[in-house]
Amino acid sequence: MSSVWIIAKRELSGYFTTPIAYVFIVIFLFLNGVFTFYLGSFFERGQADLITFFGFHPWLYLALIPALTMRLWAEERKAGTIELLLTLPVSMFEAVLGKFLATWIFAAIALSLTFPMWLTVNYLGQPDNGVILASYFGSLLMAGAYIAIGSCISALTKNQVIAFVITVVICLIFLLSGFPLVLDFFSGWTPEILVRAISGLSFLTYFDDISKGIIELRDIVYFVSLIIFWLFANAVLIEVKKAD
């Protein structure tokens, strides 16, 4: 288990030795501000809560998280360091988990830096801080799902740009599959149960509650199983593709 942590630490410090980390955090905070105060009409709503703030997270993650995950494996494969990493005494599981955790911790750092938002609502009114905390937790959980998808896709190619684009597309599918537009497209010719399965796959279906601070077990189960599934696929993909 300690190998997971050592790999995660190396990966995490890798974010900070390049400008990626700072650029990411600045853009993340900036967009959060723009979305919440400007698009989300934070002040006009006159409510002391962060529902709009969290409501934008699925879209923010869609654009930003693939930029964090694209390098995870693509870079290792391109530089050949994957050979170094995978001939160290670590299991594939530890390597995959270590990299995933590094990015997740980074996302947690970025998310925690939005605390001024929380201070603001507390200054302006009496929000339910339990709800806000639950929403933070849910948002981080959802970020984990994005990261797991991105990490898996990054194992598919040596090209980071390709990894980025494919990750965005797949995450978009996971987002949109809850949208009526997409469901209508399927409902004409696919069995009802499949349509329901598709809508059941959507991040939005689950995150909707979370952004209001309601976390049900099924939401947690959904995101956790999504993470496990994609990380498992990640490990399998590396095993298959590492030689190329």
Next chain:
Amino acid sequence: MAALVEINHLTKRFSFLTAVDDISFGVDKGEVLGFLGPNGAGKSTTMKMITGFLTPDAGKVQIGGVDIVDQAVAVKKRIGYLPEGAPLYPDMTPAAFLHFVGAVRGFSGEELRKRIRDTVDKVHLTSVLEQSIGTLSKGFKRRVGIAQAILHDPEVLILDEPTDGLDPNQKQEVRALIRNMATDKAIILSTHILEEVDAVCNRVIIVADGKIVADGTPSQLEAKSPHHNAVTLVVSDVDQRHVQQQLELLTGVASAQCVVQDNCVHCTVYPANGNPILAAVSGIARERAWNVEELHVQRGRLDDVFRTITTKE
């Protein structure tokens, strides 16, 4: 008893190409095995399977009797590996990188620091420890790669072209390093520099098209050379045709080639069955009272052998 590293019927295919084709050999402690072969022979692919990076399509690799596929993590602990081209994380410094590798290998605290210090001394990295690896020269990168491979003092050391890109002084140092470590390790190294084999290896395997085509000590392989035990004779003040005729008449001599150069006749005399013919050649020279400028036996060169057995007619 089985050797420390046992390789049995190892095979690897890439779509239609059989890169490694049913290779078997064993390497024991104290052996330094030079792995030779033309480009694309399958050296690196074999090493990737020995170190557990690639999974063989057939056959197996055992280290100390344990199969690397079955118990990958346990076996990888016992191996140090320098992959081809010495891939490294360019954004890290050698210090941070060695710290990372050491930590993954289970060292910490003072023990880890001491190991890093010792290894860095051995490969002369001290001056660049805090510079990012991406900005290091090729030779320094290779040294970081070697440092990483020997940090945990492994029983089995696999080095894919360890001296590639090093300057002549560093080549000598790395060879000395390998020789010094050899007594208690099984070492496999690939190289295209044949003099390196003479300098560090006590065993050679030549592969071509994924198959082993020669296996023996360097001197056994040298004995396969047409030049093995050939005699070089340089005489002055004699007729070239006469010398050649006299030499070819000797028993045990297969042929002689003589050319005139700087007023001297330079002859190479080839033995019939690789048997020593020095006595016969020096005998006739004395008998005919030739003016001998130079007389010596050739050992046979590895590159001749290499060329003969790895080029197809």
